[in-house]
Amino acid sequence: MKIATWNVNSIKARMPNVLDWLAEATPDVVLLQEIKTVEENFPAMEIEELGYNCAVHGQKSYNGVAILSKHPLSEVSMGLAGDKNDNQARYAEAWVEAGDDSVRVASIYLPNGNPVGSEKYPYKLKWMDRLTKRASALLASEEPVVLGGDYNVIPADTDCYDPAAWANDALFKPETRAKFRTLLNLGYTEAWRTLHNETHVYSFWDYQKGAWQKDNGIRIDHLLLSPKAADRLAACEIDRAPRGKTKASDHTPVWCELRA
Numbered sequence: 001m002k003i004a005t006w007n008v009n010s011i012k013a014r015m016p017n018v019l020d021w022l023a024e025a026t027p028d029v030v031l032l033q034e035i036k037t038v039e040e041n042f043p044a045m046e047i048e049e050l051g052y053n054c055a056v057h058g059q060k061s062y063n064g065v066a067i068l069s070k071h072p073l074s075e076v077s078m079g080l081a082g083d084k085n086d087n088q089a090r091y092a093e094a095w096v097e098a099g100d101d102s103v104r105v106a107s108i109y110l111p112n113g114n115p116v117g118s119e120k121y122p123y124k125l126k127w128m129d130r131l132t133k134r135a136s137a138l139l140a141s142e143e144p145v146v147l148g149g150d151y152n153v154i155p156a157d158t159d160c161y162d163p164a165a166w167a168n169d170a171l172f173k174p175e176t177r178a179k180f181r182t183l184l185n186l187g188y189t190e191a192w193r194t195l196h197n198e199t200h201v202y203s204f205w206d207y208q209k210g211a212w213q214k215d216n217g218i219r220i221d222h223l224l225l226s227p228k229a230a231d232r233l234a235a236c237e238i239d240r241a242p243r244g245k246t247k248a249s250d251h252t253p254v255w256c257e258l259r260a
Contacts, residue, residue: 001101002026004255005148005221006242007033007109007204011066014249015043021242022050027255028070029096031107031148035064042066059089065107065149071098082130090127091134101260103229104138108149113170121170124152128179136186138226144258145226147188150251152220153180155190158199159219171220189230191223191256192238203238204251212243221254232258 004027008014011032022030030052035042038058047054052068057078067073073094080091093106108131113124138145154172157163166172184190202217211217225233236256243252 001028001096001098001103001258001260002255003029003031003103003105003146003148003223003258004253005031005033005107005150005223006253007150007221007249007251009034009036009249009251011035011037011043011064012041013247015046017242017245017248019046019050020245021239021253022047022052022068025239025253025255028098029103029105029146030068030253031105032066032068033064033107033109033150035066036061037064055092055094057089057092063089063109065089065092065109067092067094067105067107069094069096069105071096071102073097075104080127080130080134082133083126086127091131101258103144103146103258104141105145106147106149108147108151110150110152112152113176116168116170116173121173124170125175125179128176128183132179132183132186135183135188135224139187142228143226144229144232146229146256146258147224148222148254150220151180151222153177153222154218154220155180155193155222159202161200161202161216161218166218171218183224187227188224189227189233191225191230191233191236192219192254194230195233195236201238203254205243207250221251223254223256225256229258232260234259 203221
């Protein structure tokens with residue numbers, strides 16, 4: 001089973017690129033972030049024509065996540081528990097019904113948290129605590145679980161083109177990275193890093209200052225696997241091709257493959 005995560009930075013703006021990539025890469029499951037639309041405006045018809053079922057947790061103009069699957073979806077839930085006042089669409093979860101290949105997935109759009117001196121950074125850290133609580137509960141189920149998304153976390157200096165330039169950024173702050181390690185220490189495997197020892201490989205390049213052309217990027221899109229999913233991990237790659245297309249998202253897809 002091939003499972004991908006991709007922050008598309010507006011499904012409407014990237015639709016031609018998304019459809020092209022779905023047709024070319026043929027992932028079984030795609031976890032989308034920052035779709036920036038409500039459910040009724042999500043282009044489900046075009047995606048369903050490629051053989052996907054869609055579960056959408058949308059929000060007008062901001063945020064929004066979705067799960068696309070070539071297999072039936074059940075136990076679909078939207079939103080992350082722990083804050084009844086949080087109405088941002090950042091989390092969607094579902095069971096992918098694929099027989100012996102079945103897996104629970106979640107599409108995650110973790111808050112950016114900038115500027116650090118504002119209320120946005122405490123919100124980010126509290127959101128990470130809520131995610132950790134949910135991730136812990138999922139481990140207790142002993143199911144294969146893949147938590148994929150835009151984590152807005154640069155795990156290490158080598159996941160960034162210039163650590164000094166990001167030192168005071170919410171994505172790079174020690175408190176952020178510590179909470180990401182707490183999540184991993186529950187028992188999750190970060191799929192790309194466990195199979196790769198290369199450094200300075202990225203999944204995001206800003207639109208500013210020729211970042212893509214200079215390869216000035218950061219790695220913030222991750223697939224975290226529970227032990228039963230990690231046991232099936234066969235491959236994990238970052239597909240740079242979509243970032244080089246016209247009207248590209250500033251993120252590019254990351255995918256992993258699980259053995260049957």
